[in-house]
Amino acid sequence: MSADAGETLTARIWRSGPGRFQDFRVPRRANQTVLDVVTWIQRRLDPTLGYRFACRVGMCGSCAMTVNGVPRWTCRTRVERAAPGGEALEIAPLRNLPPIKDLAVDMTPLFERWQKALGRFVPPVEQGNDFVVVPPATPARRAADAGIECIGCGVCHAACDLAAADVEYLGPAALNRAWTLVNDARDGAQLARIAAVAAAGGAFACHSHQNCQAHCPKGLNPTAAISGLKRMAALGSRP
Amino acid sequence: MSEARLFLLQRGSAAVLGLCVAVHLVTLVLAVQAGLSAEAILGRTRGQFGWLVFYGLFAAAAAVHAPIGLRAVLRETAGWKGQGADLALLAFGALLLAAGWRAAWAVFA
Ligand code: SF4
Ligand code: FES
Numbered sequence: 001m002s003a004d005a006g007e008t009l010t011a012r013i014w015r016s017g018p019g020r021f022q023d024f025r026v027p028r029r030a031n032q033t034v035l036d037v038v039t040w041i042q043r044r045l046d047p048t049l050g051y052r053f054a055c056r057v058g059m060c061g062s063c064a065m066t067v068n069g070v071p072r073w074t075c076r077t078r079v080e081r082a083a084p085g086g087e088a089l090e091i092a093p094l095r096n097l098p099p100i101k102d103l104a105v106d107m108t109p110l111f112e113r114w115q116k117a118l119g120r121f122v123p124p125v126e127q128g129n130d131f132v133v134v135p136p137a138t139p140a141r142r143a144a145d146a147g148i149e150c151i152g153c154g155v156c157h158a159a160c161d162l163a164a165a166d167v168e169y170l171g172p173a174a175l176n177r178a179w180t181l182v183n184d185a186r187d188g189a190q191l192a193r194i195a196a197v198a199a200a201g202g203a204f205a206c207h208s209h210q211n212c213q214a215h216c217p218k219g220l221n222p223t224a225a226i227s228g229l230k231r232m233a234a235l236g237s238r239p
Numbered sequence: 240m241s242e243a244r245l246f247l248l249q250r251g252s253a254a255v256l257g258l259c260v261a262v263h264l265v266t267l268v269l270a271v272q273a274g275l276s277a278e279a280i281l282g283r284t285r286g287q288f289g290w291l292v293f294y295g296l297f298a299a300a301a302a303v304h305a306p307i308g309l310r311a312v313l314r315e316t317a318g319w320k321g322q323g324a325d326l327a328l329l330a331f332g333a334l335l336l337a338a339g340w341r342a343a344w345a346v347f348a
Contacts, residue, residue: 165315198241198243199242202242204245205311205314230246234243234244
């Protein structure tokens with residue numbers, strides 16, 4: 001992309017105060033990211049703009065927003081990718097989570113669902129005398145590895161139509177996390193976790209629309225994880 | 240009934256329905272192409288236990304499958320869930336079963 005001096009782009013930014021989009025003109029730069037645009041506006045044009053980021057390198061999961069209708073991690077999304085051909089950039093908060101201000105949403109309900117799905121490691125009560133050996137090539141370990149790189153960005157949750165329709169649905173992020181743990185031989189809460197994900201509003205509610213895996217910036221497949229949970233909870237089969 | 244059991248029942252009944260619908264449609268097309276009248280068709284099904292069992296199974300699978308699917312639809316679109324919804328759906332399933340078996344019996348008797 002050319003970085004002609006003086007070339008600008010239009011960014012339509014959601015403002016929660018008036019409840020509408022506000023247009024800003026921002027210099028167009030080669031390889032700029034959507035987060036660069038938001039930061040430029042907040043630093044140069046309107047310091048009251050609310051948004052969130054931390055790492056800027058795709059590790060912390062705090063910068064996700066809806067960009068031209070698509071949930072994305074903004075620090076690793078280039079403007080030309082989200083709005084190709086000089087199209088206007090439209091930036092709104094993530095869907096399916098309560099807005100706090102402008103582009104920032106409250107992630108609490110997401111992490112509450114993780115807890116509800118028992119998406120945390122639980123040490124066994126009876127610690128054996130020796131370490132549990134986990135060979136990397138076992139099917140269970142591979143299944144866990146496939147979902148382990150989640151950064152908790154909430155993009156999948158925002159992409160999920162079932163999460164939009166049913167506020168009790170645990171959602172793809174929480175269930176994906178639970179799947180990594182049910183495949184962890186060291187964990188001590190397997191039965192409780194299976195019960196948690198098999199309850200109403202859990203894995204069996206998923207319609208396998210696969211919007212989560214289509215949008216996950218880490219390329220994970222929560223739908224596959226949820227299918228695995230269904231098989232495990234309904235048939236007792238393990239990977 | 241657990242969500243897991245409902246899930247299995249819905250998948251299992253879907254498999255039965257798939258087979259039944261295929262057999263039903265093929266039979267239908269063959270009967271129409273042969274130019275059979277309703278009278279002639281009934282003449283061939285009456286007293287045939289095979290058709291009674293087939294349509295009885297068809298109706299039972301539909302009565303199991305439909306309420307479970309409707310349960311998710313009601314939950315997601317109308318927010319109706321819990322025991323009240325489950326009882327209503329059970330009644331709906333019973334209605335489907337009664338109507339289906341009545342029709343199967345009419346083809347047999
Ligand atoms: S599964 Fe993917 S989209 Fe969902 S929270 Fe984790 S990294 Fe984000
Ligand atoms: S700012 Fe950390 S993932 Fe985008």
